[in-house]
Amino acid sequence: MFNKVSHITDALAGQQYIASDEISTVVFLAEKMGKPILAEGPAGVGKTELAKAWAGASGRELIRLQCYEGLDEAKALYEWEYSKQMLYTQLLRDKISQVMSDASTLSEAADKLAAEENIFFSMRFLLPRPLLRALMSEKPVVLLIDEIDRADAEFEAFLLEILSDFQVSVPEIGTIKAKTQPAVVLTSNNTRELSEALKRRALYLYIDYPTMESELNIVKMRVPDLAPMVAKQIVEVVQKLRQLDLKKSPSVAETVDWAKALVAINARHLDEKTLNDTLTVILKHESDIQRARRALNSKTTRDVGLR
Amino acid sequence: MDTRVVEFVSALRSRGVRVSLAESADSLRAITAVGVMDRQLFKNALKTTLIKEPADVPTFEQLFPMFFSGEGAPLQTPQGLSPEQQEQLQNALDQLKQQIRELMKMLANGEQPSRKQLDQAAQQAGVSAQMRSFRMNQQTQRWLTERMLREMGLTPEQLQEAIEALMKELKMQGMNGEGREEVNETIEQNAEGMREQVAKYIGQNMLQQPDDNPYRRRIDDLMNRPLASLTDAETDELRNHVRRLVARLRSRAALRMRHAKEGDFDVKATMRYNQRYGGVPIELRFKRHHLKPKLTVIVDVSTSMRPVAEFMLRMVYEMQDQVSKARSFAFIDDIHDISITFVEHRPEEAVPIVLHELPPGHYNTDLGGSLSTFCQDYLDTVDRRTTVIFVGDGRNNYNDPRLDLVTVLKGRARRIVWMNPEPPYMWGQGDSDMMAYAPLCDAVHQVATLQQLADAIDDLFQKR
Structure with a gap:
């Protein structure tokens, strides 16, 4: 789609984002190499804006994960919808007794129930959070992981796994692999040092105040x-x-x-x-x-x- | 081009920039993607893949032109010579003395010296050997360049002589004035180009030497030197380093806070949270432990203690967000509340103000007297969640150490920590009351160096 760095500059300008040479080069390389961008710099210089403009320019959907202290997998990746599961169990009670009614022994009843239990751990009850949504999306997306420096170091480590393989495994369902590899932008305000491993995997972009x-x-x-x-x-x-x-x-x-x-x-x-x-x-x-x-x-x- | 990039990476590494193998592989992929035609794009591509710390950017900017500024002006052949004149030139060159013949041939015919020839010249000039034994700086670089030029016969005097010899030969071959002028000019231009190449060759080679200007090692070294023995310049360097150090300590402290075992079972929160499961307590909630320490720092700012006091105050206040409350007091002969200075100013400004306002006297340190004022006026700053930190050498000028007051503080405070820059064997000698104070403290640290100070502060944030 973008064959030259200048195409990127023009496309970003179309999104009302004025990109320096450096920014365009990094975005270009991210497109070509399929690597995440790690944008650092003082607050309010347009790091988040870059992700939005990139999404707009490339026609991708933007999925945003705002980091904060205490962010964990349940809030970033997926969660089971307990209440919905519970509600379904209540509502389906009659149906269940119907299914079970012709079972003559206890073990037969248990087998029958086991055959049906998959429905309770299916995609139907899975609440995808931003990371999983980005992986499952049919259309290509830009995944914006905002202010990664606010999240804890363990979350950073967990993020590394996802960013390297673009797949996650949900124990009850199996491995979910990205349908299209998302373009990733991580931003950091430099309030703490990020791990070497994360920096190594990403293209580094330091955005300073503009001239x-x-x-x-x-x-x-x-x-x-x-x-x-x-x-x-x-x-x-x-x-x-x-x-x-x-x-x-x-x-x-x-x-x-x-x-x-x-x-x-x-x-x-x-x-x-x-x-x-x-x-x-x-x-x-x-x-x-x-x-x-x-x-x-x-x-x-x-x-x-x-x- | 690949080898060039690899050499560049190794130069970056020797300057203390951390570049992993994966990153250098990335940089090669990146330049394949952007191509090498546009120098600015090429540079940006290298920068984004190799440099991951803003602090390393200046190193990159400095090294980049030394490796990728093109080969200087390409050497040229003399223009506008007739075939006859060309032949005369070659004949004249052959007539030259052996030492200058090779060089003049290259210069007159516009041949680039190959890498191998440069290596050889460097070997003969003894430059390669010297490079390993000298620290890299501009002066050495100039000196080595000069030496190599001399070896190659490229210094202005040598060149002048060689040109004159050639001119003489050309005249004998019967070349006219114009032709000679042309040859002369080309040779001088080419010699200039070659000098540039030599300078660059030396520069690049020096940069690749390991241990050139090992910034990181130097900081480590300074971290382990007694603060009192540092020069002003070194102290400045360390001050700049405190930020980084504190950032590391802070994230460690924050991490510990998260990992710490959670507090008591929280009935209210659990009931509220589990409303969604119809009141069945599926997920339990716990209260958070209050782990952030409350600090009261009592610092000796007499002459001998100043360097340590400065770094101590600086670090405590840089870590303010990990502390629930910090009060600080400075004393020489009497105690002064200095917290207010830190409220109004940032740590880097506040520390000099405090040190300026409390000028050191001569042998007038009185901790006992200061403690009695403290207990009269500020005892409310110490409660059961407070850690009291004394920073001082415990030298009291034979005044009453007032151990009773320290015992009072110990009764009220959570912990009493003492940080003393003197080594343990000096405690109790002369006017030092350290041996009397030490048993009353929960921990005593020796903090002569920044590293020890950092470890001691890290220890404060350990869970107990």
């Missing part, structure tokens, strides 16, 4: 209503803020939010009052806001030409 130019392009693409002058100003401010030593640097997502906010309040230009009023959109810590105000009022006013 001023590409961030401006992103803002223009996502918020076309914003006046170009304001767009330029807010990107300059955000880029400056990232240079400061803040508790949480503003992300690209927040830049876009800020742009939308400015459109909502119909700002024609970014004056000092508007800036101070809306700074909370990009900075989420009081101490950061204080620091940013100090830095911006002294420096940026002159540099960016704010009034």
